[in-house]
Amino acid sequence: MAAPSLLLITDRRNTALPLEEVVAQAFQAGCRWIMVREKDLATAELCPVVNALVAVATDFGATVSINNDFTAASICKVRAVHLPQGQPVPTIRRVMGQETLIGVSAHSVAEARTAAAEGANYITASPVFATESKPGYGPALAPEGLAEITAAVSAPVLALGGVTAENAGACIEAGAAGVAVMGSDMRSDAPGQVVTDLIAALAATRE
Numbered sequence: 001m002a003a004p005s006l007l008l009i010t011d012r013r014n015t016a017l018p019l020e021e022v023v024a025q026a027f028q029a030g031c032r033w034i035m036v037r038e039k040d041l042a043t044a045e046l047c048p049v050v051n052a053l054v055a056v057a058t059d060f061g062a063t064v065s066i067n068n069d070f071t072a073a074s075i076c077k078v079r080a081v082h083l084p085q086g087q088p089v090p091t092i093r094r095v096m097g098q099e100t101l102i103g104v105s106a107h108s109v110a111e112a113r114t115a116a117a118e119g120a121n122y123i124t125a126s127p128v129f130a131t132e133s134k135p136g137y138g139p140a141l142a143p144e145g146l147a148e149i150t151a152a153v154s155a156p157v158l159a160l161g162g163v164t165a166e167n168a169g170a171c172i173e174a175g176a177a178g179v180a181v182m183g184s185d186m187r188s189d190a191p192g193q194v195v196t197d198l199i200a201a202l203a204a205t206r207e
Contacts, residue, residue, distance in 0.1 A: 005158075005177060005178030005179070005202055006030075006031050006032075006033065006178055006179060006180075006181075006195070006198060006199060006202065007033050007034070007035055007124075007158055007178065007179070007180035007181070008023070008026050008031050008033065008034045008035070008180075008181060008182070008185055008195070009034070009035045009037045009067075009160075009180055009181065009182035010022075010023070010034060010035065010036050010037055010038060010053070010182070010186065011037065011038075011182055011183065011186045012038055012049070013040075014183065014186050014187055015186045015187070016186075016187055016188060016189040016191075017189065017191065019049070019053070020052055020053065020056055022185065022186060022191045023053055023056050023057075024056050025190075025191045025192035025195070026185060026191055026192060026195045027056065027057065027059075027060040027062055028060075028192055029191075029192040029193070029195035029196045029199065030195060030196065030199045031062070031195045031199075032060065032061065032062045032063060033062060033063045033064075033065070034053065034057065034062065034063075034064055034065070035064075035065045035066070035067055035082050035103075035180070036049060036050050036053060036064065036065070036066050036067060037067035037082075037182070038067075039067065039068070043069055043071050043072045043075070046066075046069055046072045047072050047075055047076055050064065050066060050072060050073075050076045050078060051076055054076065054078065063080055063101070064078055064080065065078065065080030065081055065082055065101060065103065066078055066080070066081050066082070067081075067082045068081070068082065068083060068084060068087075069081075070083075070092055070095070070096060073096065074095075074096060079096065079097060079099060079100045079101065080100065080101035080102075080103075081096070081100065081101075081102055081103075082102075082103040082104070082105070082124070083102065083103065083104050083105070083120075084104075084105050085104065085105060085106065085107075085111055085114070085115070087104075088118075089102055089104065089115070089118035089119050089120055090118060090119060093119060101121050101122075102119070102120055102121050103120060103121060103122045103123065103124060103158075104118070104120040104123055104124075105123075105124050105126065105160075106123050106124065106125055106126075106149065107125070107126060107127075107141075108149070109148055109149055109152045112125065112149045112152055112153050112155075112157070113152055113153060115153075115155070116153040116154065116155040120155055121155065121156075122155055122156045122157070122158060122177070123149075123153060123155050123156070123157050123158070124157075124158045124159075124160040124180055125141060125145075125146055125149045125150075125157050125158070125159060125160065125176070126141070126159075126160035126161040126180075127140050127141065127160065127161025127162060128140060128141050128142065128143070128145075128146050128159045128160065128161045128162060128163060128167075128171060129142070129161055129162025129163065129167060130161075130162050131161045131162040131183065132162075132183050132187075140161065140162070141161075143170045143171065143173070143174040144174075146159055146171060146174040146175070146176060147174040147175055150174060150175030150176055151175060156177035156178070157175065157176050157177055158176060158177060158178045158179060158180045159171035159174070159176040159178075159179045159180070160179070160180040160181075163179045163180070163181050163184075163198075164181075164184055164198075165194075165197035165198050165200070165201040166201075168198055168201040168202055168205070169201055169202075169204065169205040172202060172205040172206065173205065178202070179198065179202070181194075181198065
């Protein structure tokens with residue numbers, strides 16, 4: 001399973017619109033990959049959220065992944081998970097199946113190399129820029145730090161943290177295969193437009 005170049009990460013507690021509407025607008029604008037990241041929910045509470053978003057995604061042929069909760073992924077028959085540092089990628093792949101899309105978070109070259117060596121399909125590098133979603137989180141990698149990570153691994157790297165249409169191009173120029181966004185889209189009352197602008201910026205960089 002290949003990873004598209006734009007990943008939308010959910011945060012239902014910080015949406016201007018109902019989460020399903022945010023995701024539907026994102027899909028209508030061309031996004032084809034979301035990560036359900038609702039860390040405050042136990043597995044039993046998370047599964048209905050996942051199932052509702054999978055139903056929306058199905059109409060668009062989009063990929064749904066789940067952050068960290070691979071039990072929920074198994075229950076909901078979702079074959080894509082995103083893991084923090086330290087989770088055993090080979091073990092989870094063995095349990096969930098070899099075709100499972102597995103991503104890993106990294107914040108340094110060393111962490112990215114570890115994730116790649118364990119067989120991650122893709123890596124998120126963060127935070128690239130300062131982000132309102134996690135005030136004080138950092139220090140920011142900046143495009144220079146992102147470039148060091150992308151040069152160190154062969155796995156696709158997604159830039160995460162403070163990414164906007166204005167700076168997405170700098171991430172691609174630094175070697176990123178794509179970008180991941182959360183707060184800028186979740187908090188917007190026009191999430192589809194945010195996605196439209198991001199996709200246009202990514203396309204312009206690759207022309």
